[in-house]
Amino acid sequence: MQYSPENVMPFGPIHPSLKEPEYFKLILDSGKIKEVIPRIGYVHRGIERAAQDRTWVKNIYLFERICGICSFAHSLGYTQGVEILTHFEVPRRAKYLRTIVAELERIHSHFLWLGLVGHWAGFDTLFMWVWKDREHILDLEEAITGNRIHKSYVAIGGVRKDLPDGLRETLLKELVFIEKRARYYSELVQSEETLSIRTKGVGGLTQDTARRLCPVGPLLRSTGIARDIRVEDPYAAYDELIPQVQSSTDGDIACLMTIRLNEVLDSCRVIRDAVDKLPSGPVRNPVPRVVPSGESCQHVEAPRGELFYFVRSEGKSGPARVKLRTPTLANIMTAIEMLKGRPIADVPIVLTGMDPCFGCMDRVSVVDLNKSAQWSLTGEQLRQYGIEYYRRHE
Amino acid sequence: MSEEAKAVGGRLGAVVETLMGCSVLQVDPAKVKEACAAVSSLPGYYHLTTIAAADRGDRIEITYFFWRGRAFLVVRTTVPKTDPTLDSISGILPGATLYEAEIQDLFGVTFTGSPYTGKRLLLPDSYPADAPPPFRTEADPEKIRKLMKLE
Amino acid sequence: MVVPLRRGRRALKSGLTPWARKRSIWVFHINASSCNGCDIEILAALTPRYDAERLGVELVPSPRHADVLLVTGILNPLMKDRLVEVYQQIPEPKHVVAIGACAMGGGVFRGCYNVGKGIDSVIPVDLYIPGCPPRPEAVIFGILKLVTGEPKDPVEAVPLV
Numbered sequence: 001m002q003y004s005p006e007n008v009m010p011f012g013p014i015h016p017s018l019k020e021p022e023y024f025k026l027i028l029d030s031g032k033i034k035e036v037i038p039r040i041g042y043v044h045r046g047i048e049r050a051a052q053d054r055t056w057v058k059n060i061y062l063f064e065r066i067c068g069i070c071s072f073a074h075s076l077g078y079t080q081g082v083e084i085l086t087h088f089e090v091p092r093r094a095k096y097l098r099t100i101v102a103e104l105e106r107i108h109s110h111f112l113w114l115g116l117v118g119h120w121a122g123f124d125t126l127f128m129w130v131w132k133d134r135e136h137i138l139d140l141e142e143a144i145t146g147n148r149i150h151k152s153y154v155a156i157g158g159v160r161k162d163l164p165d166g167l168r169e170t171l172l173k174e175l176v177f178i179e180k181r182a183r184y185y186s187e188l189v190q191s192e193e194t195l196s197i198r199t200k201g202v203g204g205l206t207q208d209t210a211r212r213l214c215p216v217g218p219l220l221r222s223t224g225i226a227r228d229i230r231v232e233d234p235y236a237a238y239d240e241l242i243p244q245v246q247s248s249t250d251g252d253i254a255c256l257m258t259i260r261l262n263e264v265l266d267s268c269r270v271i272r273d274a275v276d277k278l279p280s281g282p283v284r285n286p287v288p289r290v291v292p293s294g295e296s297c298q299h300v301e302a303p304r305g306e307l308f309y310f311v312r313s314e315g316k317s318g319p320a321r322v323k324l325r326t327p328t329l330a331n332i333m334t335a336i337e338m339l340k341g342r343p344i345a346d347v348p349i350v351l352t353g354m355d356p357c358f359g360c361m362d363r364v365s366v367v368d369l370n371k372s373a374q375w376s377l378t379g380e381q382l383r384q385y386g387i388e389y390y391r392r393h394e
Numbered sequence: 395m396s397e398e399a400k401a402v403g404g405r406l407g408a409v410v411e412t413l414m415g416c417s418v419l420q421v422d423p424a425k426v427k428e429a430c431a432a433v434s435s436l437p438g439y440y441h442l443t444t445i446a447a448a449d450r451g452d453r454i455e456i457t458y459f460f461w462r463g464r465a466f467l468v469v470r471t472t473v474p475k476t477d478p479t480l481d482s483i484s485g486i487l488p489g490a491t492l493y494e495a496e497i498q499d500l501f502g503v504t505f506t507g508s509p510y511t512g513k514r515l516l517l518p519d520s521y522p523a524d525a526p527p528p529f530r531t532e533a534d535p536e537k538i539r540k541l542m543k544l545e
Numbered sequence: 546m547v548v549p550l551r552r553g554r555r556a557l558k559s560g561l562t563p564w565a566r567k568r569s570i571w572v573f574h575i576n577a578s579s580c581n582g583c584d585i586e587i588l589a590a591l592t593p594r595y596d597a598e599r600l601g602v603e604l605v606p607s608p609r610h611a612d613v614l615l616v617t618g619i620l621n622p623l624m625k626d627r628l629v630e631v632y633q634q635i636p637e638p639k640h641v642v643a644i645g646a647c648a649m650g651g652g653v654f655r656g657c658y659n660v661g662k663g664i665d666s667v668i669p670v671d672l673y674i675p676g677c678p679p680r681p682e683a684v685i686f687g688i689l690k691l692v693t694g695e696p697k698d699p700v701e702a703v704p705l706v
Contacts, residue, residue, distance in 0.1 A: 038492075041499075041516035042623045043578045046657045049529050053656070065653050068582025068678065084415075112585065131592035138589075149582045149678050214442045214489030227439070232463060295414045297459060297466060299443065308443050308459065325444035325493070333489055383606075518622045528658050535658035542622040544661040 024347075032343060036336040040329075051322045056082060056291055059319065061152060066326070068149050069112060072105045073302035075154045078322065080235060081311035082156050084296035086287055093281045094158035095237040100274045101144060101153055102236065102300075103267040107178060108137040109303030110260040113355045114185060117257065120348040121198045122387035126188070133181045136174050143167055158284030168275055175268045182264040189257045196254060197390050198349050203252035203338045215334035216327045217305020218259045219354050224249035229301040241273050253353040260355075290315060302327055304355045328356050345389035348382055399467055402432045416466035427481045429469045430458055434487060439463040445493040447501045449531045454478055454501050473503060475530075482508035502527035518542065566612060567692050569601035573611035573635065577628050577664070579618030582678035583645035587615060590681035597685050608634040613691065616668075619647045619660045625667060632668045640671045640691055644684060649673050 025037040047066055051059045064075040076098060083090060090098075111134040118126030138148045144163060145151040153159055189195050203222075205215075210223045220227060226247035230238040246262040248255040291313045299308040305327030312321040335354040339347060399417035403410035406429055409420040421429045434440055443459040443466070450472065458469040473480060482505035484491040495510035497503050499517045514521070517528070525541055526533040576584050590597045591604060605611050608631045620628060632641070643664045646652035650663040664670055674687035 039515065041514075041518075042621070043576075043580075043618075044516045044621060044623075044659060045578065045619060045654050046528060046535075046659050047654070049535070050654065050657045062653055065580050065582070065677070068580045068585055071580075071582070128593055131589060132594055135589070135592070135594040148680070149586065211440075212488050214487065216441075225439075227441075227463075297414045297416070297468075299461075306443065306461075310444075310446050310457070310459070312448065321448045323444070323446040323448070325446075329492055329496075330444075330489070332492060520622075533658070535656065538658040539661075542659060544622065544625075544659065 024351075026339075026344065026347070028344070032341050033339050033347075036339050038332055038336065040332075048322055048324065051319055053318065055318045057156065059322070060154060060156070061150075063322075063324070064150050064152060066324075069109050070105065070302040070304060070307070071150050072101055072153065073300050073307050074324070075152070076102060076236070077298070077300045077302075077307050077309040077324065078311070079154045079156055080298055080300070081296045081309045081322075082291060082313075082319075083287075084298060085291050085294045085311060085313050086156075087292075088157060088285070088287055090158055091282045091285055092237070092279045093162075094283045096241075096274050096278050097144075097159045097163060097283060098154065099237040099241060100163075100271050101141065101151065101159075103271050103274075104137055104141050104144075106267050106303045107264050108134055108141070109355075110264050111137065113260060113303075113352075114189075114257065116352050117199075117253075117349070118195070120352050120383055120386070121195055122383070123192070123194045126185075126192075126195075130185065133178070136177060140171060140174055143170070155284055157287035158282070160284070162283045163278070171275060172272065175272055179265060179268045182261050182268070186258065186261045186265075189254070189261070195257070197393075198346075198386070199253035199257065199353075201252055202254075202342065202346055202349060203250075203256075203353065205251035205334065205338055209337055210334070213334045213337060214330060215305070215354075216330045217301070217303075217355075218246075218256055218263070219305065219331050219334055221245065221247040221259055222255050223251050229299050229306050233299065235298065235300055237274065240277070241270050243267075243270055253349055256353050291319075304328060305330060328354070331356075343389065344382070345386040348386055396462075396465065396467065398436055398462075402429065402436070405432065413468070414466075416468055418468040418470050421469060421471050423471050423473050423480050426456075426458070426469065426471050427483055427486070430460075430483045430490075431486050433460050433467055433469065436462075440467075442487050442489055442493075445490060445497060447497040447503065447529075449501065449529065451531070454503055454530075456480065456497065456503065458483075478503040480505055482506060482511070484508045500527055500529040502530065567601075569603070570613055570688060570692060571603050571605045571611050572613045572615050572688070573605055573608045573631070574615040574617075575628060575631055577616055577618035577624040577648070578621040579645065579647060583617035583647070583676075586678045586681050587617070587644065587684055590684045595681040595685060597681075597688070600685070600689070602685075602688060608632075609636065611635050612639065613688065614639065614641045614668075615644055616641060616648050616664050616670075617644050619651055619654050619657075620664060620667065621659045621661070625661070628664070628667060641668055642672045642674060642687060642691060643670045644674045644676075644679060644687070646675060646677045649675060652677060 026033055027035040051062060054062060060075050060079060063078045064071040066074050111130050115127040115130040141151060142148050145153040205223050207223050207225060210220055210225055224247060226245045228245040230243050231245055244266050246259045248259055293313050293315045295312045297310045299306050307327055308325040310323040311319055314320040331354045335351055338350050396417050399410050399419060403419050406421060406425055411418050419429055441461040443461045446457045448455045453472040453474055455472045460467045480503060482494055491509060494505040494508050495515035498505060499515050528538055574587055614632060614635055643649055648664045651660045654660045672687055672691045674683055676683055
C-alpha cells in the first residue's frame with residue numbers, strides 16, 4: 001500500500017490527560033481508516049535486560065513496576081515462575097490471599113477502565129463516579145497489603161503478611177457496596193445513549209479474526225471464545241475457587257463493557273468465597289536461597305488478559321533471562337483490525353476498548369489518500385471530534 | 395510429551411523433548427515456518443502466546459510458545475549471531491508481527507517477510523544499525539546510554 | 546494601571562496576576578515513559594475523594610493553557626525531545642513538578658540502558674514529589690507547596706508516603 005511520505009502525519013505520543021504515550025499512523029481512504037501502523041517504545045525501559053543484573057528478590061519490585069494498574073499480576077507471574085524452578089509448594093493460605101488480592105486488582109482495573117471509556121466518550125460524570133467508587137477497592141488493598149498501587153505483596157514462597165484481624169467484616173461490607181455499584185453501572189451502560197451510540201456495533205471482531213490475531217482477555221472473550229487462564233490453567237487458589245468465564249458473541253465495545261462489569265461481579269463472588277473458605281496456616285514458607293538451573297513458563301490472567309512469564313535460571317543470584325509478554329502487546333494488532341473501515345471518531349473508543357496498558361495519542365497522524373490532504377489532531381481534539389461527530393450523526 | 399507433538403515432530407524430522415513441563419520441538423531455522431503452520435493447523439484450540447528470544451553466547455535461541463488449551467506446545471530454534479535471519483510467520487499468524495518486531499529491535503534477528511522488516515518498533519530510529527542490539531550479552535548498558543545521549 | 550508581569554520562579558509569590566493564578570492552577574500532565582502508577586494517582590487527585598479541583602487545579606488538554614507541568618516517568622530517549630517541546634510550549638511563568646521516584650532520578654529503573662538521570666537533566670524542575678507512587682494527598686500537598694511559595698528548607702516538606 002503506497003502513500004507518499006509527506007502525507008503521513010505524526011500521531012504523536014503525548015496524551016493530554018493520562019497514561020503512557022504511543023504512536024499510531026492512520027491512513028485514511030474516503031473518510032474511513034484503511035490502515036494503522038503502530039509504533040510503541042515510548043515507555044520502553046529495558047526491564048527484561050535489567051532483571052538480569054538484579055537478584056531474584058529485587059526483581060519482584062522491578063517487575064511490579066512495569067505497570068501501575070496490573071502490578072500484582074506481574075509480581076505474581078514472576079514469583080510463580082521462580083517457585084516452579086525451586087519446586088516449591090506455596091502454603092494454601094498464601095494461595096488464597098494471593099487470589100483475594102488478584103481479584104481486588106481485577107475490580108480496580110475494570111473500574112479504572114470504565115471511567116476512562118466514559119471520559120473518552122465525553123461522559124465525564126461516569127469517570128468521576130466510577131473513580132470515586134474505585135477508591136473503596138484501593139482502601140481495601142491498602143488495608144491488606146500496605147499500599148494502594150505497587151503492593152509488593154507477593155514474596156517468593158507465599159505472601160509478605162497475613163490478613164489483619166477484623167478486616168474480614170470490612171471486606172465483606174465493601175464487597176456489598178461494590179456489587180451494588182457494578183450492577184448500577186451495568187444497567188447504565190446499556191441504557192445511556194451517550195455510551196451506546198459510541199460503543200454499539202463499533203468493533204466487529206469475529207472468531208476467525210481472533211484466531212489469526214491471537215488477542216487475549218476480555219477482547220478474546222467478546223468474540224465468543226470463552227477462554228480464561230484462571231480456568232484453563234489454574235494457578236494460586238483458582239483450582240478450588242473457580243471463576244465463571246464471562247463472554248459474549250457481539251464483538252463490539254458495548255459487550256466489552258458488559259463483560260468487564262460481569263467480571264467485577266464474579267470477582268466479588270470469588271473474593272467472598274475465598275474469605276469464607278480461607279484455610280489456616282502459615283502465609284510463607286522459607287525458600288532455598290539458590291534457585292536451581294532450569295526454565296519455567298507459565299501465565300496468569302491479568303485484568304487485561306493473559307500475562308506470560310518465561311524464567312530461566314543458571315543457578316546464579318539472579319535470573320539469566322526473563323521474558324514476559326503483556327496482554328496489551330497481544331491486543332494491539334486486534335485493536336488495529338477493529339479500526340479498519342471506521343471513521344477517525346472511533347479511534348479513541350476502540351483503542352481504549354482494548355484496555356491498553358499504555359497511553360494513547362496526542363497528535364493523530366492522518367493520511368487521506370483521496371484528498372491527498374493531511375491534518376493532525378491532538379488527543380483532546382480527537383476526543384472532542386469524536387463527541388461532535390456522534391452528536392451530529394445520532 | 396503429547397502425542398500431537400510427536401506426530402508433528404515426526405513429520406518434520408524434529409527432535410521432541412519435554413522441558414518446562416511441556417513438549418518442545420527443536421527445529422532448524424529453515425523449518426520454523428513449517429512447524430508453526432503445522433501446529434496452527436492441528437485440530438482444537440491454539441493460541442500463539444509469544445515468541446521469546448535469548449542470547450546463548452554465539453547463538454540466539456528463538457522460542458515460539460503455543461497454548462493448546464491445556465498445555466503449551468513449544469517450537470524452538472537457534473540462529474547463529476553471524477547470520478541471524480528467520481522467516482517471518484506473520485503471513486500465517488498476523489498476531490506474531492509485533493513479537494517478531496520486538497526481537498528484531500532488541501536482539502538484531504531479521505525476520506524476512508514481516509511488515510516490520512527494516513523498521514524499528516521499540517528503539518528510536520536514531521539507534522545506530524551497527525551498535526549491538528541492547529539485549530545481547532555484548533551490549534553494555536553504559537555505552538548504550540552514551541549513544542542515546544542519556545549520560 | 547499597568548501591572549508588571551513578574552517572570553521567573555518566584556512569580557507566584559506576589560502581584561495581581563500571580564494572586565489570581567494562585568486560586569486556579571492549571572496543570573498539564575505528561576507521562577514521560579512512566580508505569581502509569583503516578584499518573585493514576587494524579588488523576589485520582591482530581592476525582593471526588595481527593596478533589597483537587599476545589600482548589601482550582603484543573604487538568605488541561607494543551608500545554609499552551611497550562612501554568613504547571615507535571616512530569617512522571619523515567620524519560621527514555623523517544624520521549625526526551627517531546628518533553629522539551631512541551632516545556633517550550635508552556636507560556637511563562639511556568640513551573641515544573643517532577644512526580645514520583647522515576648522522575649526524580651530513574652527510580653527503580655536507574656542503570657537501565659535507556660533510562661536517563663531524571664527530568665532535571667533536561668528541564669528545570671521546581672518541585673519534587675517523592676513516592677512510588679506518591680499518594681494523591683502528597684500530590685495535592687506538593688502542588689499547594691508550589692503555590693504558597695518554595696519551602697525555606699528543601700527537606701521541610703513532610704512526605705506523605
